[in-house]
Amino acid sequence: MTTVAIFGVGLIGGSIALCLKGKPDMKVIGYSNRPSSVEKYMQRGVVDYATTSMQEAAEQADFIFLCVPVGNLEEYIKQLSTFDLKPGCIITDAGSTKASVMECARSLHFRNATFIGGHPMAGSERSGVEAASSHLYENAYYVLTPDETTPDEAVERLVELLSHTKANIVKVDAKAHDEIAGAISHLPHMIAVSLVNQVKGYNEHNDLYESLAAGGFRDITRIASGDPIVWRDILINNRTVLLGLLRDWSRETNKFVSMLENADGEAIEEAFREAGQFRSRMPERRKGMIHSAFDCYVDVPDHPGIIGKITSELGNNLINLSNIHIIESREDVPGILRLSFRSQEYLDQAIVLLSANGYDVHL
Numbered sequence: 001m002t003t004v005a006i007f008g009v010g011l012i013g014g015s016i017a018l019c020l021k022g023k024p025d026m027k028v029i030g031y032s033n034r035p036s037s038v039e040k041y042m043q044r045g046v047v048d049y050a051t052t053s054m055q056e057a058a059e060q061a062d063f064i065f066l067c068v069p070v071g072n073l074e075e076y077i078k079q080l081s082t083f084d085l086k087p088g089c090i091i092t093d094a095g096s097t098k099a100s101v102m103e104c105a106r107s108l109h110f111r112n113a114t115f116i117g118g119h120p121m122a123g124s125e126r127s128g129v130e131a132a133s134s135h136l137y138e139n140a141y142y143v144l145t146p147d148e149t150t151p152d153e154a155v156e157r158l159v160e161l162l163s164h165t166k167a168n169i170v171k172v173d174a175k176a177h178d179e180i181a182g183a184i185s186h187l188p189h190m191i192a193v194s195l196v197n198q199v200k201g202y203n204e205h206n207d208l209y210e211s212l213a214a215g216g217f218r219d220i221t222r223i224a225s226g227d228p229i230v231w232r233d234i235l236i237n238n239r240t241v242l243l244g245l246l247r248d249w250s251r252e253t254n255k256f257v258s259m260l261e262n263a264d265g266e267a268i269e270e271a272f273r274e275a276g277q278f279r280s281r282m283p284e285r286r287k288g289m290i291h292s293a294f295d296c297y298v299d300v301p302d303h304p305g306i307i308g309k310i311t312s313e314l315g316n317n318l319i320n321l322s323n324i325h326i327i328e329s330r331e332d333v334p335g336i337l338r339l340s341f342r343s344q345e346y347l348d349q350a351i352v353l354l355s356a357n358g359y360d361v362h363l
């Protein structure tokens, strides 16, 4: 029997619990310091057992996942180093920053356990166990930050357990992780929040701002709704990196200032072209499904029943769909459907069929 204890069964811990619960010979224990949370974890069936006793959860675990806000990680690691953990126990965390937690773990002496930093590169602006999903990590990157002192055998055991998440595991140096996560996650969150607050200011004088805000504003600001405590802790923890990134960001926005002052259309075109090219190289992650490279996009008019009509047409022609996704970014306009197939053959057949039926199909 493998026993996994999860401290903080929220969005991230709850999603890990859902990936593991019910797997053969697996027991998932949830820990929270609040009795009401423990009750909720049990009621929602996210864990096999939940407790408010940290020691009880920790001492029977083969793996301990710390999924609490970054500001609480060190106190938990310190507490764990005082317990009589099971021999071979692996402690890991899911925090969005890695250097400080790795340094804290290095400074402690665990009698029986090994600490390996972790960070699943997936999440959402939602929080709490209500937002947890067993599909959250599929095809996402999951960073581990072992150092030169971490036994390979321990890393291998953690990687094996994490295979249940269907994430791609990558090993990254903790300091490099914080620089990269700063640029691709923490800085965008600060930009989104500043942008929303800037527009909120204008909206106080004219509420048309709020009414007219459409796809573009929604796309770039979704993450501004992240949990304030979780983000407070991440930003403060990674502040040295972030201060440097904000200085670079200010240089980037100043480029726009001079392009506009000089009415330099060519430079604006080039900036969009360069950004578009880089962005199109980023693979779109297909959440909640086995990775499929056989996708097409269909423009759909806003008619009731249109999705059913398309899927029936495919089904009647024995073309097997593996997934269907309504692209969120077009929520205010007639939408786009992404249809995924398991083979090139099905994809080709679908394109011919849907085009013949008058749909606009793109690859």
Ligand SMILES: NC(=O)c1ccc[n+]([C@@H]2O[C@H](COP(=O)([O-])OP(=O)(O)OC[C@H]3O[C@@H](n4cnc5c(N)ncnc54)[C@H](O)[C@@H]3O)[C@@H](O)[C@H]2O)c1
Pocket (backbone or CB within 6 Å): 007, 008, 009, 010, 011, 012, 013, 031, 032, 033, 037, 067, 068, 069, 070, 072, 094, 095, 096, 097, 119, 120, 121, 122, 123, 124, 125, 126, 127, 128, 129, 227, 230, 234
């Ligand atoms: N939100 C994301 O997109 C995301 C993605 C990857 C990693 N992370 C990291 O994962 C961790 C958890 O974030 P989340 O988004 O799941 O947040 P969350 O608010 O959904 O979950 C946090 C959980 O920790 C519990 N908790 C809070 N303080 C606690 C304490 N002192 N003791 C015990 N439990 C406590 C909360 O009750 C909650 O169940 C954070 O370290 C965060 O940096 C977040």
Ligand SMILES: O=C(O)C(=O)CC1(C(=O)O)C=CC(O)C=C1
Pocket (backbone or CB within 6 Å): 095, 096, 120, 121, 122, 123, 124, 125, 184, 185, 186, 223, 226
């Ligand atoms: O998709 C989102 O909403 C997220 O905020 C996820 C996101 C990110 O910035 O990409 C947020 C924090 C993480 O630590 C990892 C992933």
